[in-house]
Amino acid sequence: MADTSLPQAQRLLNKVAVVTGAASGLGRAISLLYAAHGAKLVCADLRPDIDPERSGQAPEPATHDLILARGGQAVFFQCDVTKAEQVAALVAEAVKHYGKLDIMVNNAGVNVESLEPAIIHEASEELFDKTLAINTKGVFLGSKYATAQMLKQEPHANGDRGWIVNVASIMGLVGLESCPGYCASKSAVVGLTRNIALDYAPHRIHCNAIAPGYTQTPMLNAATKLIPPEALGPIHALHPFKGLGEPDDIARAALFLASEDASWITGQCLAVDGGFTTR
Template sequence: MRLENKVAIVTGAASGMGKAIAELYAKEGAKVVASDLNLEGAEAIVDGIKENGGIAVAIKTNVAEEADLQAMYDLAIEKYGKLDIIVNNAGIMDGMQPVGEVDDNRWDLVFSVNTTGVMKSMRIATNIFLEQGHGVIVNNISAGGLYGARAGAAYTASKHAVVGLTKNTAFMYADKNIRCNGIAPGGVATNIGSTMTNMSELGAARQNLGMAIMPRGGQPEEIAQLALFLGSEESSFINGQVVAADAGWSAY
């Protein structure tokens, strides 16, 4: 098993890519903390993992709340005695608004979940990893963190910020046996679209121009395979990278 004796937290684990990552990590031997704002969904994932012989526990987490993040990490340590991997997967979309249509409340909400929440999660994780002497961070970012035509202004800016945060963290702790990498998925079949409200007609029309050249949509399980590689020792020489998983979309 590729993650035998490892302990991993996966945020946004109740559905989509987070669900696929949590399930694959458990299948490969990790003890998993399945974190999500949707506790019922996270518990269902944990039940499935246990039915298949895996080890997991669920916790309700609003990643925009620092106390919730701390409780999530505390549970991992109390339950399993250590933490090896954190997968920051939870995220929300905007409504494709270009900057001229951005609403302050939506901007603040998107950043609180997609950027500030990830930073605070990484801050807690890094201090645990420094004390332990090892640790791996995997940030599920988005093709929107690499390019400007995949979403609205708020989402795009929030994900670009996490790209920088990922690279900076990798550099800062490269000599401390802490690795930090990111995944930039293209269009993947998840329910993140349910977080999109008050859609911008202009923004959606412009964004659709890029969708036309997407070779195909991806499945959550395909992203989970990359998250497994980046979380495992197989990627021990990879640090500070954001790997696109988009069927060649970004090659156009």
């Protein structure tokens, strides 16, 4: 991960951002980069730190603690994104702590089907429901309460009221064998992003999505741990840039979409995938 403690241009100076799934992977990278660019963070997750058993990594400082240690501003808020009352409380916490909400990053997601892959007639209904509850309903709820708050706020000097960044997946653009729930959930995120963009464009609320490719995160590690190392070579070869992405690759795209550099962009799904979906 890049050293985000180094001085950088403050592209998000004094903006307030909520990031779900902030404890690890993409959410952690996005939170750290946002903070390095001057944003004030509410880091939301089921727990503040990376679960060593789930990630297979050594214990690390919690995301919000690392931001504080680097001189930034951040708080942790425990939140289950499938529960409306908890997501409403999350947005309320941002307003209570910082006075407003400028950026909502709906990042929390799972691919539980990767541990029990199955084609659809053999797929688990329980896993399908769990996947859509977190990956799709979580984005719905995050966007629902974020837009409600943004509508109450005075616009920024450039006329914008807020930025929503949804983390989809390339599997919302193309298929993936034996993961019907994951593909369905991420495709729904792409469609929901376009709907929100249309409905809230008159209010100058941006809504865009990122479709990460195969990125080296704890989720990918869990998904591929059953795959023999020699079988990973073909996955690397599917990327024209060769090899897997890093969380910082996704974080930089999330920074762009939450900044005024994206002032005339809304309703888009940006694939950050090393060229995977060009084939």
